[in-house]
Amino acid sequence: MNVIEIENLSKEYQTPAAKVRAVDGVSLRFERGEFAAIVGPSGSGKTTLLNLLGGLDQATAGSIRIAGTDLASLRPGQLIDFRKDNIGFVFQSYNLIPVLTALENVEFVMQLQGRPKAERRARAVELLEAVGLGERLDSRPGQLSGGQQQRVAVARALASKPQFVLADEPTANLDSRSALTLLEIMERLNREEGATFIFSTHDPRVVAKARRVIWLEDGKVVSDKTQEPTI
Amino acid sequence: MIATIAWKNIWRNRTRSLVVVAATTIGLTGAVLVSALSIGMVADRVEVALRDEVSHIQIHHPLFLDNFESQHRVGAPGDLLEKLEALPQVEAVAARSVLTGMVSTAQKAVGVSLIGINPEREKLLTGLWQSLPNSLQLLERGFAPERASAYLADSVGSYFAEPGRSPQILISERLARELKAQVRSRVLVQLLDAQGYMTGGQFRVVGIFSTSNAMFDESQVFVRQSDLVALTGHEPELCHEIALRLTPEHDMAEALADVTALAPGLSVMDWKTLKPDLGLSYEMLDAMLYIMLSIILMALGFGIVNTMLMVVLERVKELGMLMAIGMNKKRIFAMIMLETVGLSLTGGLAGMLLSALLVGYLGQVGVDLSAFGEGLEAVGYSAIVYPRLNWDNYLGITLMVILTGVLASIYPALKALSLKPAEAVRSE
Ligand SMILES: Nc1ncnc2c1ncn2[C@@H]1O[C@H](COP(=O)(O)OP(=O)(O)O)[C@@H](O)[C@H]1O
Ligand SMILES: [Mg+2]
Numbered sequence: 001m002n003v004i005e006i007e008n009l010s011k012e013y014q015t016p017a018a019k020v021r022a023v024d025g026v027s028l029r030f031e032r033g034e035f036a037a038i039v040g041p042s043g044s045g046k047t048t049l050l051n052l053l054g055g056l057d058q059a060t061a062g063s064i065r066i067a068g069t070d071l072a073s074l075r076p077g078q079l080i081d082f083r084k085d086n087i088g089f090v091f092q093s094y095n096l097i098p099v100l101t102a103l104e105n106v107e108f109v110m111q112l113q114g115r116p117k118a119e120r121r122a123r124a125v126e127l128l129e130a131v132g133l134g135e136r137l138d139s140r141p142g143q144l145s146g147g148q149q150q151r152v153a154v155a156r157a158l159a160s161k162p163q164f165v166l167a168d169e170p171t172a173n174l175d176s177r178s179a180l181t182l183l184e185i186m187e188r189l190n191r192e193e194g195a196t197f198i199f200s201t202h203d204p205r206v207v208a209k210a211r212r213v214i215w216l217e218d219g220k221v222v223s224d225k226t227q228e229p230t231i
Numbered sequence: 232m233i234a235t236i237a238w239k240n241i242w243r244n245r246t247r248s249l250v251v252v253a254a255t256t257i258g259l260t261g262a263v264l265v266s267a268l269s270i271g272m273v274a275d276r277v278e279v280a281l282r283d284e285v286s287h288i289q290i291h292h293p294l295f296l297d298n299f300e301s302q303h304r305v306g307a308p309g310d311l312l313e314k315l316e317a318l319p320q321v322e323a324v325a326a327r328s329v330l331t332g333m334v335s336t337a338q339k340a341v342g343v344s345l346i347g348i349n350p351e352r353e354k355l356l357t358g359l360w361q362s363l364p365n366s367l368q369l370l371e372r373g374f375a376p377e378r379a380s381a382y383l384a385d386s387v388g389s390y391f392a393e394p395g396r397s398p399q400i401l402i403s404e405r406l407a408r409e410l411k412a413q414v415r416s417r418v419l420v421q422l423l424d425a426q427g428y429m430t431g432g433q434f435r436v437v438g439i440f441s442t443s444n445a446m447f448d449e450s451q452v453f454v455r456q457s458d459l460v461a462l463t464g465h466e467p468e469l470c471h472e473i474a475l476r477l478t479p480e481h482d483m484a485e486a487l488a489d490v491t492a493l494a495p496g497l498s499v500m501d502w503k504t505l506k507p508d509l510g511l512s513y514e515m516l517d518a519m520l521y522i523m524l525s526i527i528l529m530a531l532g533f534g535i536v537n538t539m540l541m542v543v544l545e546r547v548k549e550l551g552m553l554m555a556i557g558m559n560k561k562r563i564f565a566m567i568m569l570e571t572v573g574l575s576l577t578g579g580l581a582g583m584l585l586s587a588l589l590v591g592y593l594g595q596v597g598v599d600l601s602a603f604g605e606g607l608e609a610v611g612y613s614a615i616v617y618p619r620l621n622w623d624n625y626l627g628i629t630l631m632v633i634l635t636g637v638l639a640s641i642y643p644a645l646k647a648l649s650l651k652p653a654e655a656v657r658s659e
Binding site for chain 1 (some may be wrong): 232237239240243325438548549551552553554555556557558560562651653654657
């Protein structure tokens with residue numbers, strides 16, 4: 001079953017100089033359980049595409065359907081609730097609330113969903129253990145390394161049991177060892193929990209971990225292939 | 232959870248928050264202290280006026296206060312006094328006759344109200360007897376002991392000390408100066424007798440009093456009720472005014488109701504009605520406190536708006552992330568508002584704690600304002616001021632601080648809401 005259906009999607013930015021087509025007529029389908037990388041040089045439209053997909057921005061043309069819902073049909077307030085329940089986010093940085101502990105950060109999204117305390121706590125602990133931070137539950141983001149912070153962000157993104165997780169260059173600020181560890185954790189959660197991941201990157205070693213690679217150039221999909229990931 | 236985050240956020244930039252807290256603390260303490268001083272000053276004045284001049288409640292014939300005519304009297308005062316004394320909230324009661332007349336010496340004649348009192352009863356009610364300085368007070372004022380006794384003998388006298396002798400009168404220092412009278416001087420008192428004929432008699436000045444109220448001093452002289460009755464032929468129970476002092480923690484509405492029930496057909500008034508200016512000064516000071524606070528809080532509020540705008544600008548990416556993961560506008564708004572209110576309330580509570588301590592301490596030891604206000608004592612205010620503030624003032628201030636926080640948060644919170652998540656989360 002398709003989780004995401006993107007139809008002829010375009011996004012134009014008006015700059016003083018000219019119109020920029022950051023995303024240009026993209027059509028894509030994603031199924032449940034995918035582990036897909038969106039790859040392309042800087043300025044190719046990766047962030048714009050992911051922001052559209054996450055309902056953070058509005059398309060100029062085309063449509064996005066997520067689990068049957070057309071994002072364009074949602075009012076702003078509904079869109080926020082839709083994101084809360086259906087989409088997990090991992091950004092390049094500033095993922096966490098600095099004044100909360102790792103555990104509280106992961107619990108926070110579930111609290112927004114109104115889940116009971118005991119359930120929240122249990123799932124947050126389970127997820128933090130799954131990303132290898134079972135010992136750092138009570139650490140604040142400032143006390144964690146960059147790689148550890150991104151792992152908390154992955155746990156947080158999965159906490160709400162979303163349809164899929166969008167990660168925009170999650171390894172961009174990490175050294176290569178932490179980057180690979182993060183990818184391995186994401187890949188394992190993808191297999192074990194069946195979580196769908198769509199992430200952007202321009203790091204070839206990260207690309208090698210993906211099972212599907214979508215190449216963007218000037219806002220257009222120039223290649224879309226499945227591959228055997230390197231272990 | 233949102234409240235916890237908001238509170239913790241306040242302390243992310245400790246220095247900046249402490250600067251805001253310190254400004255709020257100092258501003259509030261200043262305003263509160265100035266107000267407490269003026270309230271203390273007025274409260275002292277009101278207390279003196281209550282003790283020496285009006286008491287808490289007065290009873291008259293309904294027409295008496297219109298033109299002080301002697302036929303508008305309180306009937307059967309003896310009975311009434313007894314019943315009034317039995318009331319639970321009443322501490323002391325005294326009846327007086329008030330007749331208009333003239334006091335004169337060879338030099339001068341002055342129109343006055345002759346207040347006929349029962350000296351023993353009056354002593355229980357008012358501080359008139361204390362407004363004749365005693366030797367101790369004179370020594371404190373710096374009199375040499377040998378001069379003090381002479382001064383006491385010639386210029387102060389005593390409060391109807393020796394009963395039974397010829398008619399006695401107490402006049403004020405001001406009047407004594409005007410009449411060029413001293414203790415032991417004889418003055419002529421003239422007034423209408425019970426039949427309405429002019430009559431007169433010699434009174435001996437036995438004491439010279441001085442209160443802080445010039446009007447009171449110039450217009451009233453005190454004589455013994457028995458002397459007044461003997462001179463005018465009025466019945467011994469002649470009474471125009473009954474004054475009551477209530478217990479310190481009295482309930483005025485209840486006391487008024489009790490007294491009114493015992494005095495049918497008579498006018499019963501509390502001190503605020505009798506002397507509207509005294510009651511008014513309290514209310515005015517309350518208003519002043521809140522006006523002053525409004526101005527200070529407005530200034531502080533702009534500082535807080537500025538601080539919170541900086542906060543929002545610093546946290547653009549974080550706010551974008553929060554919106555992305557599903558924090559709705561209401562929660563974002565609440566978070567910024569709680570952070571702002573928390574910040575101002577921290578300063579507000581610190582300010583009130585500090586002022587409560589200061590007001591408490593200075594209220595015990597007093598503040599000597601004599602260096603600043605030579606004229607204070609001349610108009611009836613004491614130079615040593617004991618600042619004070621009511622608990623409901625502290626509550627009012629707290630509410631104002633919260634309101635300031637709420638108002639100051641609106642603009643920064645709207646700024647936060649206007650962020651577009653797609654722009655905010657971009658890493659570039
Ligand atoms: N807010 C904007 N206004 C104008 N142009 C923009 C804006 N955001 C992105 N762009 C342009 O859109 C194109 C795609 O950008 P982006 O999606 O960030 O690419 P990537 O993430 O692959 O680096 C770039 O040319 C960029 O300059
Ligand atoms: Mg990008």
